[in-house]
Amino acid sequence: MALMSYPDLNAIHYKGFGGFTTKEECEEKRILTENGIVEMEMARGKTVYIETYCMEMYAFPSQFDAPRRNPPENPPNPAEFGV
Numbered sequence: 001m002a003l004m005s006y007p008d009l010n011a012i013h014y015k016g017f018g019g020f021t022t023k024e025e026c027e028e029k030r031i032l033t034e035n036g037i038v039e040m041e042m043a044r045g046k047t048v049y050i051e052t053y054c055m056e057m058y059a060f061p062s063q064f065d066a067p068r069r070n071p072p073e074n075p076p077n078p079a080e081f082g083v
Helices: 023-043
Strands: 002-005 012-015 049-052
Touching: 002 023, 023 049
Parallel strands: none
Antiparallel strands: 002 012, 002 049
């Protein structure tokens, strides 16, 4: 979880990141994420104060690890639903 504060905004902005299976992996990625956000904001000319945290929580099993299902033979047409 990244919490960001900007001098010209009165709200705390947040961004959640997930997919880490170990605390060590999260701690490593946390620093990379924090540095990436700071670099991006500096390139935009913005000042930001940022803190990142690793928080443990239950999450549904990763869809990347799930076995692939065969697509339906007649998938629905999105136009039928007004999309």
